[in-house]
Amino acid sequence: xxxxxxxxxxxxxxxxxxxxxxxxxxxxxxxxxxxxxxxxxxxxxxxxxxxxxxxxxxxxxxxxxxxxxxxxxxxxxxxxxxxxxxxxxxxxxxxxxx
Amino acid sequence: xxxxxxxxxxxxxxxxxxxxxxxxxxxxxxxxxxxxxxxxxxxxxxxxxxxxxxxxxxxxxxxxxxxxxxxxxxxxxxxxxxxxxxxxxxxxxxxxxxxxxxxxxxxxxxxxxxxxxxxxxxxxxxxxxxxxxxxxxxxxxxxxxxxxxxxxxx
Numbered sequence: 001x002x003x004x005x006x007x008x009x010x011x012x013x014x015x016x017x018x019x020x021x022x023x024x025x026x027x028x029x030x031x032x033x034x035x036x037x038x039x040x041x042x043x044x045x046x047x048x049x050x051x052x053x054x055x056x057x058x059x060x061x062x063x064x065x066x067x068x069x070x071x072x073x074x075x076x077x078x079x080x081x082x083x084x085x086x087x088x089x090x091x092x093x094x095x096x097x098x
Numbered sequence: 099x100x101x102x103x104x105x106x107x108x109x110x111x112x113x114x115x116x117x118x119x120x121x122x123x124x125x126x127x128x129x130x131x132x133x134x135x136x137x138x139x140x141x142x143x144x145x146x147x148x149x150x151x152x153x154x155x156x157x158x159x160x161x162x163x164x165x166x167x168x169x170x171x172x173x174x175x176x177x178x179x180x181x182x183x184x185x186x187x188x189x190x191x192x193x194x195x196x197x198x199x200x201x202x203x204x205x206x207x208x209x210x211x212x213x214x215x216x217x218x219x220x221x222x223x224x225x226x227x228x229x230x231x232x233x234x235x236x237x238x239x240x241x242x243x244x245x246x247x248x249x250x251x252x
Contacts, residue, residue, distance in 0.1 A: 002183040003191060005179075010229075014231050019233060029102070029106070084109045085109070086109060088111075090114055093117045094118040096120050096121065098158065098159070
């Protein structure tokens with residue numbers, strides 16, 4: 001199948017229009033396979049993507065570029081019970097997950 | 099859903115920002131496009147799961163806003179395209195992946211097939227999904243007491 005998602009990259013354009021990721025600590029909720037993560041993670045200081053879909057997270061980890069290995073991590077975590085201390089992140093992204 | 103927003107509030111810094119990106123049910127248009135031409139061939143049917151998801155999200159955000167946890171700063175709509183080489187590939191995808199969210203009527207299916215069949219060689223079939231992106235700022239000072247109260251009682 002020759003599906004292309006957002007070939008015009010509108011999502012990336014609008015995401016960057018609304019928020020500056022440079023040097024920020026990001027929590028992405030509902031990261032799935034990391035499709036959106038790769039659109040901003042290079043600019044961010046660190047990114048943690050969470051999702052309850054283990055298979056999608058496996059793909060995300062396999063697809064993670066070498067230069068992002070120390071900046072991007074993934075976790076099978078529910079948004080209702082975030083295993084992080086208070087005030088850990090500068091930006092939270094609800095990625096098609098609300 | 100509201101509890102998740104509460105958790106997000108907790109882990110964000112005092113100047114933290116919440117970005118919500120999501121599709122909205124809006125009878126998404128089906129289009130046949132090439133470098134030379136454009137034709138809208140119809141619209142998908144919104145199915146219950148997408149409509150219910152939108153309503154639940156709106157309700158949770160309204161509650162979040164009422165509590166004063168976050169302040170809405172900016173909101174925009176934009177198109178997100180799903181694009182295929184052929185109409186049959188689109189049909190297959192919608193049937194398999196969007197079975198609960200959006201439907202394709204026989205009429206739109208036939209119109210799209212016909213339009214694609216007589217279109218340019220580089221034509222693609224696409225669905226224009228309506229997206230909403232909202233920027234929320236964490237409201238630290240105004241709601242600490244109220245927020246603590248909510249966390250104790252929920």
